[in-house]
Amino acid sequence: MAEKNLIAWSVDAADYPTSGEIDEKLEFLLNYAVLAPSGPNNQPWKLALDGSEVTVKADFGRSLPDVEPTNRTMYMSLGCLLTNLLIAAEHFGLGYRVEKFPEGIDAETIAVVKFQEDGGASPQFPPYLFDEITERHTNRGAYDDRPIEADKIETMKAAVGDGGFRLDVLTDPAERAAMAEVLGESHRIQLGNKAFRKDLARWIRRNDEDAWDGLPGYAFGYSDFESYFGKFVFGTFDTSSSRAKKEMALMRASPAVGILSTDAEDKGTWVEAGMRFERLFLTATKLGVRFDLFSQPVAIGELRERMADILGAEYPQILIRMGYAPPAKHTPRRTAEMVLAGR
Numbered sequence: 001m002a003e004k005n006l007i008a009w010s011v012d013a014a015d016y017p018t019s020g021e022i023d024e025k026l027e028f029l030l031n032y033a034v035l036a037p038s039g040p041n042n043q044p045w046k047l048a049l050d051g052s053e054v055t056v057k058a059d060f061g062r063s064l065p066d067v068e069p070t071n072r073t074m075y076m077s078l079g080c081l082l083t084n085l086l087i088a089a090e091h092f093g094l095g096y097r098v099e100k101f102p103e104g105i106d107a108e109t110i111a112v113v114k115f116q117e118d119g120g121a122s123p124q125f126p127p128y129l130f131d132e133i134t135e136r137h138t139n140r141g142a143y144d145d146r147p148i149e150a151d152k153i154e155t156m157k158a159a160v161g162d163g164g165f166r167l168d169v170l171t172d173p174a175e176r177a178a179m180a181e182v183l184g185e186s187h188r189i190q191l192g193n194k195a196f197r198k199d200l201a202r203w204i205r206r207n208d209e210d211a212w213d214g215l216p217g218y219a220f221g222y223s224d225f226e227s228y229f230g231k232f233v234f235g236t237f238d239t240s241s242s243r244a245k246k247e248m249a250l251m252r253a254s255p256a257v258g259i260l261s262t263d264a265e266d267k268g269t270w271v272e273a274g275m276r277f278e279r280l281f282l283t284a285t286k287l288g289v290r291f292d293l294f295s296q297p298v299a300i301g302e303l304r305e306r307m308a309d310i311l312g313a314e315y316p317q318i319l320i321r322m323g324y325a326p327p328a329k330h331t332p333r334r335t336a337e338m339v340l341a342g343r
């Protein structure tokens, strides 16, 4: 029996209310939306359901002002949720129209999605991505040294697409080492900053905590005992140098490092980048490729520029360690019911 706070992952497509009203169907789709990844699993979303419309809002109460004052990661996470929602709609044959940042509505509203019973326009997503929503997870363990096949890399690049968005995948050891240096430096700068650590520590959890959000120690490979002290240690002491060393070694030893970049830098682009990122993450899951994610270097101007120079890209948005490994355990998620009720 799964822990209570992992119950959201047990959603079963067989329970879809095929002969129910559209609002019942949409409520079911939200079970897939809330499985999206988010910064430190802060799940910065509010959802509202009204007839055949779903409104996706940012929950600024879940932001991390000292970690990312621009809320860039928050907007990306909301984009991930939108992709899950649309993939689920297509799976169950519902059509939709997405209006992002509708005019004249409050600043929290990211998108209003209007659904219809008839499938409408042609599908935007490969149908096989649906089954990956419940399988996808971040994997912070060591990866095998087996290379990622060239055709899989091409499939992942195609999942991100173009038109101002791109995925670079570095497989050359010297290039991977250069990104590992950038990552190491970002850890040393950020984790050496007490306000940053305090902000992030709010989302660190003991393994046995029954919280519905945040990062349990096991996600970083910590035992129950270690996880008991994790929050205190992280918030109180500067552990940046050991963390930096560990993550740099993992990155150097992994077969590939990916960077999703954009040509523009505004909240609309971040939401779209998140949408494409989730499509990429689900595609990788289908291909058996694991991801470990890093926002830190993107948050520091000078390091982000260094990344951009290495790639010849405009705005790197997320750094990804990629490779093969056995599956890791899911992290807690608020259920759709809780999110709808504002809990």
Ligand SMILES: Cc1cc2nc3c(=O)[nH]c(=O)nc-3n(C[C@H](O)[C@H](O)[C@H](O)COP(=O)(O)O)c2cc1C
Residues within 6 Å of the ligand: 035, 036, 037, 038, 039, 040, 041, 073, 076, 077, 080, 136, 137, 138, 139, 214, 215, 293, 294, 295, 296, 318, 330, 331
């Ligand atoms: C936009 C974005 C940025 C992220 N940045 C980081 C990061 O800097 N460091 C990290 O350890 N995980 C990062 N993650 C991974 C999340 O912590 C992870 O998705 C979340 O804990 C939920 O776990 P799951 O992906 O296994 O469902 C990021 C995820 C997203 C969507």
